């Protein structure tokens with residue numbers, strides 16, 4: 529079917545034409561369509577049979593521009609091709625944490641998927657101070673499986689390169705290259721600043737040679753390190769949760785890049801939440817200690833569990849694959865050393881990328897509600913300074929942290945956990 533942009537009126541007629549929907553909806557005469565308002569780039573609709581609300585799907589369609597801005601910012605709708613391919617691959621590798629795809633059409637630039645209507649977007653939940661005891665376990669599983677099983681440590685030489693080829697995502701990578709690694713560090717017109725930040729605050733980033741050099745190195749690494757299939761935009765607005773379950777949504781930025789980029793995205797976002805709750809917990813009428821402790825514990829656990837699970841995937845694969853490379857007396861030990869240095873390098877990448885993700889949320893075009901929605905601009909500026917201070921130290925010192933606990937200690941030094 530040739531591309532057409534669906535709307536509230538045409539959507540049900542389109543769904544009726546799909547065989548795949550006949551196994552989901554027992555009846556097409558009572559479908560209610562609601563548009564979900566909080567997407568930036570695309571249109572998202574929930575379609576539910578009002579006679580049986582268990583019969584429900586989400587339809588997401590890309591338009592040839594950025595939804596939030598309009599036609600003045602064109603962006604190829606083919607970005608949906610990457611989202612479809614990534615959802616399918618991630619769902620195959622980690623079905624518990626990725627929505628099921630019921631139907632997808634590259635021609636129509638749309639996907640029909642599992643409606644996560646019993647879940648909420650994690651960012652909003654964290655802003656409200658909610659706890660998710662299984663979050664770290666689930667996120668670390670997703671990261672370990674999707675990153676290990678799409679890398680050269682697992683795939684054969686041909687499949688890996690074919691995957692790299694399929695996931696050349698030029699336009700969306702370019703958004704990251706500009707908005708995460710370039711614009712925030714210069715006087716760029718896409719930037720926006722809390723008016724309470726001073727010139728010194730801004731120059732703390734814009735005019736620091738060491739910082740500019742390492743950020744440029746991180747950008748180069750992002751562009752030249754086709755290590756594994758990344759989600760590509762794994763901030764806490766791309767995670768949907770309830771107390772039992774966790775799902776990663778919205779992988780339209782998927783491409784083959786450095787593993788640390790996805791891990792850093794999650795960790796960097798949690799540090800920003802930690803800083804924001806030095807103030808937000810008071811707004812909620814609570815003492816800040818307990819919730820901020822949970823955020824730091826979750827951050828620690830995400831890295832530590834990721835590293836453990838990645839290591840398990842790798843050793844299991846090694847044992848199962850009859851690989852002769854380490855087959856000599858000290859081979860086991862040498863293989864263990866390889867895993868250790870590899871994880872150490874992924875860790876320093878994650879710290880560096882997480883830092884860039886943090887800085888761009890303070891100066892760049894796209895903010896995080898955790899911080900930017902704080903009405904008191906002086907309080908907001910205090911938090912923004914904490915984020916900048918932490919991020920600068922992280923990216924410059926990224927190779928000198930020997931554990932996640934040490935990184936968490938830095939966050940506690942900047943904003944004491946009391």
Ligand code: ADP
Pocket residue numbers: 564566567568569570571572586588627641642643644645649765766777778780
């Ligand atoms: P965009 O690419 O435009 O940012 P998202 O994929 O982030 O779009 O989706 C926008 C919003 O739609 C999400 O924040 C969430 O509220 C909702 N949403 C997206 N996918 C689902 C889903 N499978 N189930 C329930 N809600 C969803």
Ligand code: MG
Pocket residue numbers: 568569570778780
């Ligand atoms: Mg998106």
